[in-house]
Amino acid sequence: MKSKLTRRTLLRGAGATGLAALAAPAIIRPAFAQAGELNVWSYSGFITDDFRRRFEEESGIRLNIRQVSDQGEQFNLMAAEEGNYSADIVCCAGHRFYQFVDAGFLEPIDMGKMTAWDRIEPEYAEATWVSRNGERWGVPLVVVTTGLLYDSQQFDKPTSWDVMFDPANAGRTTYQIQDFFQIAMNYLGYDGSAASYMDDPEQAQQAVNATRDFLIEHKGQVRRYYEAATEIQQMFVNGDVALAEAGSGPSAQLIIEGFPAGYTIPEEGGLAYAYGFNITRNATNLDNAYTFLNALLSSSENGAEIVRSTGYESVIAGTGEHLTPEERAVLALGAEERSRLSWVDVETAPFIFDLIDTAAEEIRAA
Amino acid sequence: MMHHLGKVALPVYFWLFVTWLFLPLFVMAAMGFRDSNFVAFPIQSWTTDWYQSVLDDREILASLWVSLQVAVLSTILGLGIGTPMAFMVARFHGVWRAILITIIVMPAFIPIVVSAIALRMFIGNFGIQTGLVAIAFGHAVSSVPFVVVMLLTRLNSMSPNLADAARDLGADEFIIFFRVVLPYLSPALFGAFMFCMLLSFEDFTRSFFLGSFDPTFPVLLFARLRFGFDPGLAAISTLVLVATIALGIYAERFTRKRTAPAKQGRLAASGDDKNV
Amino acid sequence: MTAFFIWARRFAAYRSLTELLARSSLARLAIISALPLAWIVLANIAPLVQMFVISFYQSYPLAAGTAPEFTIRHYFAFFERPLYLSAFARSFIFATLVTALTLLVMFPVAYYIAKVAPRIRRVRLLLLVIAPFWISEIIRSFAWMLMLSNRGAVNSFLSSVGYSGPPFELLYNNISLTIGVLYLTSLYMLLPLYSALEKIDDRLLEAAADLGATSFRRFTRIILPLARDGIVTGCTLVFLLVVGLYAMPVLLGGPSNTLFASTIGQIFGRAGDSWPLGSAFSMILIFAALAYVGVFMAVLQKQPGRRS
Numbered sequence: 001m002k003s004k005l006t007r008r009t010l011l012r013g014a015g016a017t018g019l020a021a022l023a024a025p026a027i028i029r030p031a032f033a034q035a036g037e038l039n040v041w042s043y044s045g046f047i048t049d050d051f052r053r054r055f056e057e058e059s060g061i062r063l064n065i066r067q068v069s070d071q072g073e074q075f076n077l078m079a080a081e082e083g084n085y086s087a088d089i090v091c092c093a094g095h096r097f098y099q100f101v102d103a104g105f106l107e108p109i110d111m112g113k114m115t116a117w118d119r120i121e122p123e124y125a126e127a128t129w130v131s132r133n134g135e136r137w138g139v140p141l142v143v144v145t146t147g148l149l150y151d152s153q154q155f156d157k158p159t160s161w162d163v164m165f166d167p168a169n170a171g172r173t174t175y176q177i178q179d180f181f182q183i184a185m186n187y188l189g190y191d192g193s194a195a196s197y198m199d200d201p202e203q204a205q206q207a208v209n210a211t212r213d214f215l216i217e218h219k220g221q222v223r224r225y226y227e228a229a230t231e232i233q234q235m236f237v238n239g240d241v242a243l244a245e246a247g248s249g250p251s252a253q254l255i256i257e258g259f260p261a262g263y264t265i266p267e268e269g270g271l272a273y274a275y276g277f278n279i280t281r282n283a284t285n286l287d288n289a290y291t292f293l294n295a296l297l298s299s300s301e302n303g304a305e306i307v308r309s310t311g312y313e314s315v316i317a318g319t320g321e322h323l324t325p326e327e328r329a330v331l332a333l334g335a336e337e338r339s340r341l342s343w344v345d346v347e348t349a350p351f352i353f354d355l356i357d358t359a360a361e362e363i364r365a366a
Numbered sequence: 367m368m369h370h371l372g373k374v375a376l377p378v379y380f381w382l383f384v385t386w387l388f389l390p391l392f393v394m395a396a397m398g399f400r401d402s403n404f405v406a407f408p409i410q411s412w413t414t415d416w417y418q419s420v421l422d423d424r425e426i427l428a429s430l431w432v433s434l435q436v437a438v439l440s441t442i443l444g445l446g447i448g449t450p451m452a453f454m455v456a457r458f459h460g461v462w463r464a465i466l467i468t469i470i471v472m473p474a475f476i477p478i479v480v481s482a483i484a485l486r487m488f489i490g491n492f493g494i495q496t497g498l499v500a501i502a503f504g505h506a507v508s509s510v511p512f513v514v515v516m517l518l519t520r521l522n523s524m525s526p527n528l529a530d531a532a533r534d535l536g537a538d539e540f541i542i543f544f545r546v547v548l549p550y551l552s553p554a555l556f557g558a559f560m561f562c563m564l565l566s567f568e569d570f571t572r573s574f575f576l577g578s579f580d581p582t583f584p585v586l587l588f589a590r591l592r593f594g595f596d597p598g599l600a601a602i603s604t605l606v607l608v609a610t611i612a613l614g615i616y617a618e619r620f621t622r623k624r625t626a627p628a629k630q631g632r633l634a635a636s637g638d639d640k641n642v
Numbered sequence: 643m644t645a646f647f648i649w650a651r652r653f654a655a656y657r658s659l660t661e662l663l664a665r666s667s668l669a670r671l672a673i674i675s676a677l678p679l680a681w682i683v684l685a686n687i688a689p690l691v692q693m694f695v696i697s698f699y700q701s702y703p704l705a706a707g708t709a710p711e712f713t714i715r716h717y718f719a720f721f722e723r724p725l726y727l728s729a730f731a732r733s734f735i736f737a738t739l740v741t742a743l744t745l746l747v748m749f750p751v752a753y754y755i756a757k758v759a760p761r762i763r764r765v766r767l768l769l770l771v772i773a774p775f776w777i778s779e780i781i782r783s784f785a786w787m788l789m790l791s792n793r794g795a796v797n798s799f800l801s802s803v804g805y806s807g808p809p810f811e812l813l814y815n816n817i818s819l820t821i822g823v824l825y826l827t828s829l830y831m832l833l834p835l836y837s838a839l840e841k842i843d844d845r846l847l848e849a850a851a852d853l854g855a856t857s858f859r860r861f862t863r864i865i866l867p868l869a870r871d872g873i874v875t876g877c878t879l880v881f882l883l884v885v886g887l888y889a890m891p892v893l894l895g896g897p898s899n900t901l902f903a904s905t906i907g908q909i910f911g912r913a914g915d916s917w918p919l920g921s922a923f924s925m926i927l928i929f930a931a932l933a934y935v936g937v938f939m940a941v942l943q944k945q946p947g948r949r950s
Contacts, residue, residue, distance in 0.1 A: 039579060043592075044589055044590055044592060064579040065579070066577075066578075066579045066581065067581065067586065067589030067590070068589065069588060069589050069592040070592075070911075072910070072911035073574070073911070076479075076483055076575070076910060076911075077486070077574075077575060079483075079917070080483050080486035080487050080490070080575060081486070081490065082487065082490055084490070086496060086578060086579075171811070219897060219898070222897045223814055223896070223897070224814040224895075224896055224897055225897055227892060228591075228592050229592070230591060230592055230594050230595055231893075233404060233594060233595075234404070234405075234595055234784075234787065234791075235791075237404045237405075237406040237793075238406055238787065238788075238791030238792055238793050238794060238813075239791065239792035239793040239809065240791050240792050240813060240814070250594075253403070253594065254404075257402065257403050257404060259404070361725065361905065361908065362723075362725050364897070364900045364905075364908075365725035365726075365728060365729050365900050365905070366725070366898075373758075376750060376753065376754045376758050377754065377758070377759075379750050379751070379754070380750070380751055380754040380755070380759075380767075383747070383751050383771075384770065384771065387771065387774050387825070387828075388774065389789065389795075390782070390785035390786050390788065390789045390795075391774055391777070391785060393785065393788050393789060393795045394781070394784075394785040394788060397788060405784075405788060406788075406793060407788075407793050407794060407795065407798045408798065446677075447677060447678060447681045450674045450675070450677055450678050451677075451678035451681070451682075453674045454671070454674050454675045454678050454679075457667075457670075457671055457674075464936070468932055468936070469682055469686055469687065470682065470686065471878075471882070471932075472686050472690060472928065472932075473685070473686055474879075474882045474883075474886070476690070476693075476886070476924060476928055478886060478888070479888070479906070479907050479910045479911070479920075480693065480906065480910065480920060480921065480924045481689065483910065483917075484689035484690070484692055484693050485689055487689075487692060488688060488689045488692060503685075506685075507685045507686075510681065510685070512879065515834075515875050515878065515879065516833065516834055516837065516875065518875075519834055519837060519838060519871045519872055519874075519875045520837055520838075520841070522871055523838075523841060523871065533664065538647065538651070538660035538663075538664065539660050539663040539664055539670065540647050540650075540660065541644055541647045541648075544644075544647075545644060553836070553837045553840050553841070554837045556765075557833035557834070557836070557837050560772055560833065561833065564772070564775045564776065564829070567776060568775065568776070568777070568778045568779055570778065570779075570780065570889075583778075584778040584780070587778055587780070587781065588778075588780060591780060591784075595784055599781065599784075600781075603777045603778070603781045603785075606776060606777060607773065607774070607776060607777055610773060610776040611769075611770075611773045614769040614772075614773065615766070615769070618765050618766055618769060
């Protein structure tokens with residue numbers, strides 16, 4: 001039986017105390033702001049059960065974790081909480097977290113308290129994606145790339161995004177419109193990051209419109225527009241699609257599971273950004289929040305656990321040493337492919353995403 | 367011809383419908399045994415690990431417990447508010463009735479995301495904490511319109527003579543309500559009860575916005591789903607299904623035993639006992 | 643229960659209360675209405691007013707430290723872009739068709755349970771049909787994906803019986819969407835239909851048969867009119883449900899099946915200051931759907947044979 005670096009092994013481990021815990025259900029916990037607590041919103045797999053147990057034992061802080069599933073969800077929830085946030089730490093970092101910064105939901109990171117910051121790989125520690133208005137707004141944990149996932153029984157490793165638009169593959173492709181849009185802009189020769197359009201909104205609009213019309217024209221290629229990462233896995237396993245614009249995490253999980261698929265960054269490029277944690281404005285358990293973030297970054301074994309539970313590459317230095325060669329092979333991108341990635345720039349993102357959101361609606365409705 | 371239709375075609379149609387209803391669920395139950403991290407055909411090797419892991423998973427069990435409490439609480443609220451509301455509407459006629467019904471069913475029209483956000487802000491105005499009670503309130507807001515509409519359907523057909531006869535026999539208004547009106551409403555009440563329970567038990571959006579750090583079952587499921595539909599999720603859902611069917615059968619047996627003598631008496635009196 | 647009320651009659655206060663209730667319909671109305679009216683104001687009207695107000699904001703949630711500005715441009719946005727109108731129209735057409743389909747599929751089912759099946763088994767059959775709805779809507783959608791995908795149960799079955807052509811594409815199109823939605827709506831039609839059919843007196847049908855009425859005539863002249871309240875209720879519930887549906891079309895629909903509620907969901911889901919636009923569209927949807935259902939009900943009420 002092949003090695004399974006999966007949630008299932010984690011589930012088994014976590015389950016040992018299950019029934020005993022249920023016998024005395026501490027279901028209704030008193031609300032927030034108690035001494036020795038920390039309220040965290042997290043994506044599944046970012047805080048592993050092992051880490052949680054170790055952290056709670058060592059620090060005496062109890063973690064209340066709420067699993068969330070996307071940025072929009074967290075944004076709406078925080079907006080509805082109207083400043084009285086139930087979480088100390090949220091998980092909104094990613095390519096759109098500028099919206100959280102601009103809405104005043106977050107507290108800038110106090111670098112003086114981030115003693116473990118130097119545990120982040122230098123390549124990721126100084127990247128632009130967490131800086132806005134001269135402050136740092138988040139702590140990265142994993143790196144996400146967006147590239148091309150293909151069925152390796154039907155395709156040799158494609159070198160170009162051309163395959164997505166090849167009439168021979170009609171009805172066998174899928175993508176998340178907003179993410180793919182920037183890639184498609186690059187593919188068509190425009191500037192997907194929009195950095196060069198900053199002074200010329202009209203030119204940006206033209207580029208977006210042309211890309212939109214191109215995608216509408218090729219709508220027949222698409223089996224379906226997906227929303228959540230897992231949907232791609234399901235569509236691949238079920239044979240519904242053979243090509244997809246996809247995130248690195250779900251792709252790696254699929255490949256490690258033994259499904260005949262490959263993941264690549266074609267020559268026209270792909271996107272990269274980081275997922276991590278942010279501190280909410282006026283967080284009630286501020287000191288605990290820093291204790292938590294420092295603990296999270298300070299062990300490379302923990303980095304490896306996160307890699308196994310999410311499929312994403314860890315930013316923690318030295319993580320690779322704890323992974324098996326097969327795991328490393330699946331996760332690592334070659335230097336050439338790496339060079340094709342463009343990092344999402346938080347300063348220009350608001351400008352282009354407004355245009356892309358509207359275009360995405362039009363593509364969907366067309 | 368009606369005879370044939372009733373005795374042959376209708377049962378066949380009904381069981382075809384039930385097959386259609388359950389077929390995907392059987393497929394899902396089978397998937398829970400698949401020895402892989404993804405659900406798909408074909409199932410080459412089988413394992414019971416997924417089912418076992420569910421029974422050991424304290425998060426799942428805790429979330430089911432939360433969901434159950436929310437469902438019971440919101441059903442009590444929904445029926446407790448919806449029943450008198452239906453009586454209230456029944457007293458109005460014409461334009462007023464139309465206006466009242468319109469206002470009452472309004473929550474059902476609002477896209478769920480919107481109403482969930484509106485409710486979250488709304489309870490914030492009153493300083494109500496998110497969590498079990500807030501979720502139950504949110505579910506009741508959405509189930510009351512269904513309760514009212516279902517009860518009204520039945521109430522419309524109730525003859526006023528029934529209550530009058532009881533009154534002539536010396537029953538006061540409370541006795542009439544509990545001994546005449548409520549029993550007459552019971553099929554609709556059963557439907558409304560089921561509605562409230564189901565709506566609450568499977569709701570994700572409202573529970574997410576009004577919930578706190580203890581997720582309801584659908585909220586937990588959704589968060590896990592986002593990171594992969596593995597056979598474990600199929601196993602969980604199957605077990606929940608089996609448990610609710612078992613509970614339903616037990617409850618039905620239980621109520622039938624207790625009410626059987628009374629019911630038979632009533633049926634015999636109405637002369638409609640050919641099926642008993 | 644009765645014993646309690648008889649016991650309570652010893653007290654003058656209880657006696658005068660019941661006498662007052664028996665005498666005055668206004669008093670009956672008051673005791674019944676107090677709680678529902680409070681609920682209507684609190685749970686129905688207040689959040690709606692809040693949303694209505696937000697729909698006039700320039701932007702919301704407000705960026706930190708800015709004052710609100712008001713505008714009606716979000717309502718105009720609906721008419722400016724044909725894509726919203728087309729999704730809107732698609733929603734109403736789709737909801738109408740699905741409602742009619744659900745009625746056709748569910749009427750025989752409800753009739754079987756309420757009138758044909760042995761009385762003693764009715765509740766059990768109802769519970770059986772309701773059982774699948776204890777599973778979350780999303781999981782049920784996934785179950786259908788397992789059935790309909792290219793390597794799903796249907797295609798696997800076909801290839802195991804010797805079919806060797808390319809797999810049938812059953813998923814992510816109108817077929818899968820309709821199946822998935824019908825699966826969801828069937829319950830909402832069944833319960834009101836059952837409740838209406840159950841109360842039709844069997845003796846009425848027997849009498850009609852004795853008088854020589856054909857089965858078709860009995861159906862159109864007795865069963866349908868008497869089941870009308872149930873049909874109206876069921877159709878209303880299903881229509882409401884389908885118009886507001888947004889998760890299922892995203893999961894089971896294809897690239898060209900966008901419905902208006904999904905559009906609204908996406909406006910709220912995309913993060914940013916787009917709540918006013920979403921709120922304005924919600925108000926449009928709410929009032930359009932209410933008007934639509936209102937007309938539907940008014941037409942049915944005008945039919946002859948209606949008692950009140």
